[in-house]
Amino acid sequence: MGPNTRIYGRFTGYTVKDCACEYCLYYGGKRRGCMVESCCCLKERLQALTRKYRVKEETSIGSQNQP
Secondary structure (H helix, E strand, O other): OOOOOOOOOOOOOOOOOOOOHHHOOOEOOOOOOEOOOOOOOHHHHHHHHHHHHHHHHHHHHHHHHOO
8 A cells, every 4th residue: 555545444343243153154054053162253252242332331421411
């Protein structure tokens, strides 16, 4: 990338929908389910959940402070 290149859609992390089991490499479908014993995406799923609830808290606190 050159010095004048702009990046508009910066990656801000995975969302909860991105971390759904259907998109996992080891998901065997509705019948077989997950093929591994422990979730390989657990770290990303937890980060997405904490980000979701943090944003939800910030919006609820912001709406309470307004008259």
